Amino acid sequence: MWVKVKAVIWLHTLRLWRYGMSFINMILSQVLWILLFIMGVLLFVPPEHLTVALRMAYWTIAAWSVISSFSSLVGGWTSFFILMGMVEEHLLRNTSPFTTIIGRVLTGTTVSFAIMIAMGYAFSWIFGRVLMTVERPPLILMAFALLIVESLSYALSISATSMRTSISEQFLEILNFGIIGLLIIPVSVLPEYARLIYLAIPYVAPTYMIKVSVGGESPILMREAALISVIESILMAFIALRLIRSVEEHIRRKGVRAVGFW
């Protein structure tokens, strides 16, 4: 088992190194697209609220970049993996193709944190505001860890589904983009009865914890958010693993679909 894990880590590290230009391009283009979008939003913001608005937007987009990177770099990569004929190669060697796909967590984490850092420096420089300060470091680390578990679970679920049936990439992109709109809403603007329902939406609770840790939200629902995040992460991971098992059994008997993700 350790040999397989070592091979998977080596593969993804090597790929990350060899596709250096793609890596830089991905970070650069994502930061620029976000900048384009943020500039439009800032037209509405009065100068005295600029720092607060920028900090809220920055940390929300930082959380979103984890979700988005995992869904495209883990889930989306499956399409390439299938087209290269790698699923069959793995099955012939009695290795689960998902071992290699799970290894993409390395790429997803590297890319999303690189985007976060590049975006933080770029925005701080352009808008002349300090955005990357954190009030509660342990809390933000925990929130990002939970967000990674949720994002990876979602990515593995769509990866497994795409081996049985095609998935429309366009709809996934729309869903992916729409998540920012969901994450940006401050809990404080919602009526009290709707707050817990809102936190129960996947990704929302860990993002709320991130906002609390940087002082962007009041910590009134911290305990509830932590509990929801942990339960949701376990549940999503469980669903992803069950799905992987059932898809693996299916593809061993009937073969993989030639085209995933479209």
Next chain:
Amino acid sequence: MGLWTLLKSGLVLDIYFFKNNRAQLVSMFAWPYILLALMLGMGFLFGSAETFKSNVGVEADPVVFFVASTLIAMASLSVMWEVGGTVLYHRWIGTLPYVLIAPYRTSITLVMSYIPRYLLWSFMQLSEFVPVLIWREGLVGGLADTLVMGLAIVIGMLPLLGFAAIFGSFLLTIKEETNVLSWLNPIILILSGAFYPAYLFPIWARFLSMLLPTTYTFELARLSSLVGAPKLAEMTFLIAVLLGMSFLYNALSFTLMGKAEKRALKSGAV
């Protein structure tokens, strides 16, 4: 093969593309609204329409402003990807040699087969915004705004086609072309003042934005967002600049594309 055949091939390709890829059709309609909703939603969450007017420096309706911006951003992106990026697509699927040896120059083939797609897609996206424009400006005002935006789509296309073909010729001569295309597009949109007017930029950025045809297309389309009738003199000026740029960029693309073709054939890049 006449020019009409090239135009017709572009149109037929698109119709079948939509017919066989429904998800793409639905997503084409959904994207502009998602972008607009997010931009306005976040804007109103952090600020107000009054602040918007004071920051922009003109009496403009923020909803119409961003409808115009979204529409032109989508259209410009489409031109850059479809004309510039088609070179890459043809290279990947192995059809670039056929495009290069076709009776027409590559730039003409790329541009002519793309025009129907551009017009079809852009006007479909404009038509989906008509209800929003009528809601904001009333029936007459909304239809007038639609006309101004339609004009911006058509006139703005002319220089942009040449500009994108120059881009395509540049892509023919370099390595790591996808990596260049994906970050150059947002830079062009930012400098064109896609969602943040170029006249609010620092001087160096304003100078760069003046060289881009998209800057004037955005300005032309956004004249529709001004409260009251858009000024005719300003509109005429922007149309004249865009027509002048059409001549310049298309002449340049005609020359540069030929050189890039020769270079690509010589270096074996095709």
